[in-house]
Amino acid sequence: xxxxxxxxxxxxxxxxxxxxxxxxxxxxxxxxxxxxxxxxxxxxxxxxxxxxxxxxxxxxxxxxxxxxxxxxxxxxxxxxxxxxxxxxxxxxxxxxxxxxxxxxxxxxxxxxxxxxxxxxxxxxxxxxxxxxxxxxxxxxxxxxxxxxxxxxxxxxxxxxxxxxxxxxxxxxxxxxxxxxxxxxxxxxxxxxxxxxxxxxxxxxxxxxxxxxxxxxxxxxxxxxxxxxxxxxxxxxxxxxxxxxxxxxxxxxxxxxxxxxxxxxxxxxxxxxxxxxxxxxxxxxxxxxxxxxxxxxxxxxxxxxxxxxxxxxxxxxxxxxxxxxxxxxxxxxxxxxxxxxxxxxxxxxxxxxxxxxxxxxxxxxxxxxxxxxxxxxxxxxxxxxxxxxxxxxxxxxxxxxxxxxxxxxxxxxxxxxxxxxxxxxxxxxxxxxxxxxxxxxxxxxxxxxxxxxxxxxxxxxxxxxxxxxxxxxxxxxxxxxxxxxxxxxxxxxxxxxx
Ligand SMILES: Nc1nc2c(ncn2[C@@H]2O[C@H](COP(=O)(O)OP(=O)(O)OP(=O)(O)O)[C@@H](O)[C@H]2O)c(=O)[nH]1
Ligand SMILES: [Ca+2]
Numbered sequence: 001x002x003x004x005x006x007x008x009x010x011x012x013x014x015x016x017x018x019x020x021x022x023x024x025x026x027x028x029x030x031x032x033x034x035x036x037x038x039x040x041x042x043x044x045x046x047x048x049x050x051x052x053x054x055x056x057x058x059x060x061x062x063x064x065x066x067x068x069x070x071x072x073x074x075x076x077x078x079x080x081x082x083x084x085x086x087x088x089x090x091x092x093x094x095x096x097x098x099x100x101x102x103x104x105x106x107x108x109x110x111x112x113x114x115x116x117x118x119x120x121x122x123x124x125x126x127x128x129x130x131x132x133x134x135x136x137x138x139x140x141x142x143x144x145x146x147x148x149x150x151x152x153x154x155x156x157x158x159x160x161x162x163x164x165x166x167x168x169x170x171x172x173x174x175x176x177x178x179x180x181x182x183x184x185x186x187x188x189x190x191x192x193x194x195x196x197x198x199x200x201x202x203x204x205x206x207x208x209x210x211x212x213x214x215x216x217x218x219x220x221x222x223x224x225x226x227x228x229x230x231x232x233x234x235x236x237x238x239x240x241x242x243x244x245x246x247x248x249x250x251x252x253x254x255x256x257x258x259x260x261x262x263x264x265x266x267x268x269x270x271x272x273x274x275x276x277x278x279x280x281x282x283x284x285x286x287x288x289x290x291x292x293x294x295x296x297x298x299x300x301x302x303x304x305x306x307x308x309x310x311x312x313x314x315x316x317x318x319x320x321x322x323x324x325x326x327x328x329x330x331x332x333x334x335x336x337x338x339x340x341x342x343x344x345x346x347x348x349x350x351x352x353x354x355x356x357x358x359x360x361x362x363x364x365x366x367x368x369x370x371x372x373x374x375x376x377x378x379x380x381x382x383x384x385x386x387x388x389x390x391x392x393x394x395x396x397x398x399x400x401x402x403x404x405x406x407x408x409x410x411x412x413x414x415x416x417x418x419x420x421x422x423x424x425x426x427x428x429x430x431x432x433x434x435x436x437x438x439x440x441x442x443x444x445x446x447x448x449x450x451x452x453x454x455x456x457x458x459x460x461x462x463x464x465x466x467x468x469x470x471x472x473x474x475x476x477x478x479x480x481x482x483x484x485x486x487x488x489x490x491x492x493x494x495x496x497x
Pocket of ligand 1: 055057058133201202205245246349352353395
């Protein structure tokens, strides 16, 4: 019993001094860690917003983007939180009634007012970018195009956002910003990974953009766009083919078949049994075809389908010029194109059409894709209508043409082969944001992608807290151990007291 007591008395841990030191030490560690955690805790998230209106040839769409306020300079954090499809046609269709172009945007803009928190309205930039529809209108009638812009600007200025202007994007910008969007959303830029090429098929123009090792921009500098993003340099090849969007390509294909001004055409790109009376002046009302308008055509023609994929491909090929090329290699129409490289993301009409045709799976061999499309084109029109009751008849009638056009453009135009075709991915969205030029455009105008890699803390937050805690505990133990010589004396002194 007395030996036990002696041992207990000798154990320095049982002296009041060590107990006091321990308690103070523990309190100090808890305080240190708490201060560290509170001080470094991310502040309550605040968000910033940006709005982009994509005034395309066929329609206008509004996109709202959101990002954490303190991370303007970081990557992968801008997200699309809302999109709104403007009712009615694209703004270029309001050439004769410009005020209506402005009015058409009202509903989507009101939605934007609801979606963006009120206190952020005034600091939220609002951009409108117009593409091929307005490019064509500007070529045809620049006064009309200016009036449309004036009306649209007046309408947008009435909203509480920071309106940054409305303008026509060049084809180069449209292609390059589509490429930025795809690679930003895929987190490829900050990590310096191999980039994805971008294929955009609109209504009036189509863009191809990719990085190719054997392209330094010297051959055909017009097709070159250089970027420095997050410390990496990119030499992008990009080209926009005006009139080769799917609506204008359809006009050109119809124009090929109506050169002599016939009353009826039998169109292999439309289903057998399809029969519509169409207006010559409407068909030829576009700079893409206006010069080819037949001299002595009647007012209308009967557009009949005959559903033949092979023949459809033949007449589509006629709208491409595959022979003239003054460069080392070309895609078509004498336009330089370096060797295709890397994976590709194909969006907008590429996706709408291939998704409808159940052909988004590019691991299906090209031959099988052609066979499937050929069978679809051969389906009689009444059967197609019956099989797809919910689909807009205008879209439905054109899928055979559109599918054939897409395959022709990709394989004959851009030279995709059965080896490179599987590298294409038909996509609509990436991580919740639509693929298209709008996000890249906004990132560029808000300087949200730095040229050099941003400095980032060497440790993640949790790692930092763990290390601080560990070091504090270690220091405390060392402190206690360093007091060892005092332990027996302290305990004796306390016993005397
Ligand atoms: N099937 C289908 N087609 C669509 C849909 N939305 C748009 N389209 C058509 O697809 C084509 C391309 O559409 P968009 O990418 O919006 O083209 P756009 O931006 O208006 O035209 P550009 O100014 O040339 O870029 C047009 O012919 C549209 O009519 C859809 O939801 N389904
Ligand atoms: Ca577009």
